[in-house]
Structure formats: C-alpha cells, structure tokens
Amino acid sequence: MPKIQAATVAEHRAMQRKAILDAARDILAQGGSETPSLAAVAKRTGLARSSIYQYFSSKDDLLEAVIVDMFPRWAAYVAARIEEESAPADRALAYVYANLHLVASGEHAIARGLAVFARAEFLAESSKVLHDQLRTPLDEALVALGCEDPGAMGELIQAVVQRASLMLESGILSEDRARALTRELLEPYLRSS
Template sequence: MPRIDAPTVVEHHAMRRDAIVSAARETLVAAGASAVTPAAVAAQAGLARTSVYQYYPSTGALVAAAVEAMFAEANAALGEVVARGDDPRERIHGYVTAALQLAARSHGPFHSVSIVDLPPMCRARVRELHEELVSPLRAAIEELGVADPEIVVGLAFGAISAAAQLVDHGQPLKTAVESTVRFVDAGLDSAQRGGGRGRLSVV
C-alpha cells in the first residue's frame, strides 16, 4: 500500500496535488510551457513521474493546472487590494502596487504568458483568466468616467506589464511602483480631459 503522508487519504491527495501544481508553476515561470512535462515536474516536486500522471494524465492538463493556479492567486490578491480603496484613483493605485508586488515575488501573469506556446486546451481559458485579471482595473477606470475607457485600460495595463519586466531586470520595486503610478495618473488626467481616442483590446 502506498505511503500516506497526511492524517487522511483525502488530505494526502490534496497535499500531493498542491505539490505538483506548485512545481508545475515554478517550471512554467522559469522555463516556459514547453518545459512543463510530467518528468520535469515530478523531479521538481520530488515525486515519481507516475505520481504526476495519477493527478494530471496529460501534459496539457498539467500546464492548464499551473496556469489556472498562477492566475487564481493574482486575481484573488488584486481583488482584495482594490476592494479596500475608497475611490477610483485609490483603487487604481492599489492595483498598480499589488500587481508589481506580485510580479516581484512570483513572476506571475504580469510577465508574458504566451498563448501560442500553450496547449490548445489552455488558450481559451487563459483569455478568460486574463479578463478576470484586468477586471478590477477596468472597473475603477470606468468609474472615473474617462473619454475612452477601453484604450485607457489597455495602456494602463501595458504600463504595469512593462514595469513588471523592469522589476524582473533589477529595477527597485519602490521606484517601479512610484514611477508607474505617476505615469498612469498622467494618462488618466489626460483621458478625463477628453484626450482618449481609438480602441484597444487588452486580451
């Protein structure tokens, strides 16, 4: 009988699944979707490859679980921070700050997750998860009543993503947050004066 590393079989399976997903996330972030194989994830998690297949029977399912977990953590954290803001600007500032903190800590979805590199079964779901990620930012920007919220959301999110890359390459987090907040604020000021034109899809 297999060794049970928890008080109950249910807890044992939950612990194993969490360990596998965590290892898959680390591999995805470090080396991309093509590196997320059952063998690589098993080695990262300190498990037998057969243990990985027990929970995720294909590479596609394993990648999907890693991507889902990565976005779920970010979406929950951002939603919580934004909800604490008393007005739209404060919520936007909170979103920028929390997003860059997440990027600095875990290289999450604010770094590029290339859809073309993902298994087909993941691509539609990633678009949905990305929309959930942007949703708190979009709601706050729309509440400001800017001239063209869609393009403003796209530009603001683009600034956050660019700042995340700078943090990844050594830019101090505090500097990146302050600069990005100022940049986004300037764009919001312009848009509130009616300067926004055109359309931009952020997904």
C-alpha cells in the same frame, strides 16, 4: 502501498497534487530550457513518475491545472487589493501595484513559461478570462473618475503595467521603484479627473 502523510487519504492526495503543481510552477518560473515534463516534476517532488500519472494524464493536463490554479488566484489578489481602496484613483493605482507585486514575486515568470509550454488554445482562452476579470474593476474605477473611454484608458494603463513588468523582470527596476515611477506617471491623470 506507500504510507500516506496526512490524516486522510483525501488530504494526502491534495498535498501530493499541490506538491506536483508547485514543482511545475517552479520549473516554469526558472525560465530555462527545462521542460515541465512529468518526469522532471516527479524528480522535483521525489515521487515516482508513475505516481504523477495518478494525478495528471499528460504534461498538457498538468500545465492546464497550473493555469486553472494560478489565474483565479492572480485575479483574486488584484481584486482584493482594489477592494481595500475606496477612492477611484486609489483603486486604479491599486490595480497597478497589485499586478507589479505579482510580477516581482515571480508569478509572471510562470505565465511566461506557460506561454512556451502550454497548449496555445487553452492558455489563450484562460488568459482572456483572466484579463477580463482583472480589467473589470479597473474599468469601473475609470468610469467613476469620469473617463470618457475607460476601455482605451485601461489598455493604456495596462501598457504601462506591462512595460514596468518587463523592467522589473529584467532587473532594471525594483518593485518599489516601479511603483514610484508608475505613480509619478499615472497619478496626475487619475487625481485630475
């Protein structure tokens, strides 16, 4: 029996599971053609492939665990940045900046990899939940600004975030430049409301 590398078996299993998820995330973030298979993940973690099966029954099971781990953290990060602001305009900009930061830090690359390799039904369902969680505080900020159609305006702001994200990921913009440009575009509307 292999030695555990933590104070308890439960802590050891949690560490191993995290290492497996991190390896899958790394493979997805690279955006190459390497499939985040259980064999590839085992190789990255230094575990035997059979050991991976103690945590995940299939590649789909592993990728769904990545989604379940990643999406709530994304939503929590954005919500926390929004909560740091009190003025509605600042809250809306915090939404934009938080999402751009996550893209710049590589989180969106993982989501793109999931779009290629994860089961479409599970990803679509989870993405909708994430989208709704993210949009709620933005919509609330837009309502506080007096926006007549916060849903449509939120979609337009999201389109700006998506385009800036593509420019970030392609290396056209740095995170600071993306923030500056989105602020220049959105702030006149947000401050005039």
